[in-house]
Amino acid sequence: MSDSFTKPVPHPMPDTQPFWDGLARGEYLIQRCKECGKLRHYPRPVCDGCWSMAHEWVAASGSGTVHSWTVCHHPFHMGFKAQSPYILLTVDLAEGVRAQGQLRGLPAEALRLGLPVALGYEREGEGPVLPIFRPAEET
Amino acid sequence: MSLFEKAAITGIGETAHGRGLQQGSALSLQMQASLAAIADAGLSPRDIDGVIPVATGVAVAEDFITNFGIPDLRFSATTPMGGASCVAAIQAAAAAVATGICRHVLLPIGRTGYSGTRIGARVHEMPQFRTIGEFELPLGNVAPAQIYAPMARRHMELYGTTSRQLAEIAVTTRQHAILNGNAAMTKPLSIEDHQNSRMIADPFRLFDCSLESDGGAAVVVSSAEAARDLRQPRVLVMGAAEGHPDSPSVITQRPDILRIGLAKAAPRAFAMAGVTPSDIQVAEIYDCFTYVVLRQLEEIGFCKPGEGGAFVEGGALGIGGRLPVNTHGGLLSQAHLAGMNHIVELVRQLRGQGGAAQVEGATLGLVTGYGDMGDGSIAIMRRG
Numbered sequence: 001m002s003d004s005f006t007k008p009v010p011h012p013m014p015d016t017q018p019f020w021d022g023l024a025r026g027e028y029l030i031q032r033c034k035e036c037g038k039l040r041h042y043p044r045p046v047c048d049g050c051w052s053m054a055h056e057w058v059a060a061s062g063s064g065t066v067h068s069w070t071v072c073h074h075p076f077h078m079g080f081k082a083q084s085p086y087i088l089l090t091v092d093l094a095e096g097v098r099a100q101g102q103l104r105g106l107p108a109e110a111l112r113l114g115l116p117v118a119l120g121y122e123r124e125g126e127g128p129v130l131p132i133f134r135p136a137e138e139t
Numbered sequence: 140m141s142l143f144e145k146a147a148i149t150g151i152g153e154t155a156h157g158r159g160l161q162q163g164s165a166l167s168l169q170m171q172a173s174l175a176a177i178a179d180a181g182l183s184p185r186d187i188d189g190v191i192p193v194a195t196g197v198a199v200a201e202d203f204i205t206n207f208g209i210p211d212l213r214f215s216a217t218t219p220m221g222g223a224s225c226v227a228a229i230q231a232a233a234a235a236v237a238t239g240i241c242r243h244v245l246l247p248i249g250r251t252g253y254s255g256t257r258i259g260a261r262v263h264e265m266p267q268f269r270t271i272g273e274f275e276l277p278l279g280n281v282a283p284a285q286i287y288a289p290m291a292r293r294h295m296e297l298y299g300t301t302s303r304q305l306a307e308i309a310v311t312t313r314q315h316a317i318l319n320g321n322a323a324m325t326k327p328l329s330i331e332d333h334q335n336s337r338m339i340a341d342p343f344r345l346f347d348c349s350l351e352s353d354g355g356a357a358v359v360v361s362s363a364e365a366a367r368d369l370r371q372p373r374v375l376v377m378g379a380a381e382g383h384p385d386s387p388s389v390i391t392q393r394p395d396i397l398r399i400g401l402a403k404a405a406p407r408a409f410a411m412a413g414v415t416p417s418d419i420q421v422a423e424i425y426d427c428f429t430y431v432v433l434r435q436l437e438e439i440g441f442c443k444p445g446e447g448g449a450f451v452e453g454g455a456l457g458i459g460g461r462l463p464v465n466t467h468g469g470l471l472s473q474a475h476l477a478g479m480n481h482i483v484e485l486v487r488q489l490r491g492q493g494g495a496a497q498v499e500g501a502t503l504g505l506v507t508g509y510g511d512m513g514d515g516s517i518a519i520m521r522r523g
Contacts, residue, residue, distance in 0.1 A: 008276045010276075041392060042270055042392065067293070068293040068296070070285055070289050070340045072340050073338040073339060074338075074340065076282035077281045080281065083279075085341075088285065097392065100274070100280060102278060108341065113296045130277060
């Protein structure tokens, strides 16, 4: 039911639409400058290293480590009330940019800086596919 | 040319502060505060020839021309940096009066943050939140408490900063609001009260968060020459600067998520003023959250990075403490006027008009702003 999804939805621009299309396919895409090769994230029109606007998209490997986090208790948007409290992670992706996403499968007490996590994808109802994180598999 | 002592704050004004006072629209609140500031300076509203409305979307320069009958407004600008806007406007106003564009610049704000649309829920309407709005809001990163919390959490993990240390800031600030008298919060607060308050966005508890309140405040920035003949003791702007953090639109992608715009602005302002942090006798530090105060104290250089927690312990920020901070009660306990009330209070202190909260003999102090994703602004002032 499209009217059952009450969370805020993204409003992509032509510049950013490929990122959302990637998520829908289960890929977390990062922009790479076609001139100098510098990665940039979140998506934007210009490379701040060489000012080229030519770019391509590369898929993140999905591995990362915890940079910081917050546990959201008060739902500032009613769409998040049912799942509160939820944990929002800031993650250093292996590629060198960061990503944000909710954490699944681990309590806040288990978190520490540098903890390995793995990127995943989740879709709720008619909402967009969003990135989430899980504890990385033991190696 | 430097802006060193080219401008002075000549007038200050504020309305009653509170929650649900039903004392008028955001527009009328800032008109009321502006008229008070202009009268405080001993000026007529028609003497105002510059205005920098704080960008809350309520008033534009034309409103002041219309309401005050200003015959020839020569300068208008905005400094859209969220909570850093008011103090950043001091730099812009000082530049305008120093170059002779105009003589008396009004900096007004008024808002109904409690009775009207709640501040915490409406930030995504602002263009500077566009990146967060697209990439992080859908994940549940909705309000400033959540957006800023990862900075505080990382500070705690790296340096051992504790929630009780953050509580020290909230408790001292509440004591000052009570001394001030014109404040939304009037009941004493203890560290235990803070520790028992509900979690909003870990590590921020309710009393780590600033108020949403109704009120207005305004100041007049005049050329230092024009200020000589006015009604109040002159408070000179010795140094002023704004600074923007790396990755200014989103904290998540900032190389060092703890580093804020003030790290760039503060050294410039101190160099312009020719003083050091150890010369500062009173500091009004933008306090949207307790942690933001702690981190700014570090970035200004009152202590080293990571030492902010220890620095604020034991009532160090109280009147008579090591560094009196937010002597009016700040955004945490007086009112949320995006820091215009911090400028009003610094001027009051430096004039010796601080009442029960007066810092004995204070003639040199500073005020900061912090806004959006870490924009910073600072002004250093002295009586003279």
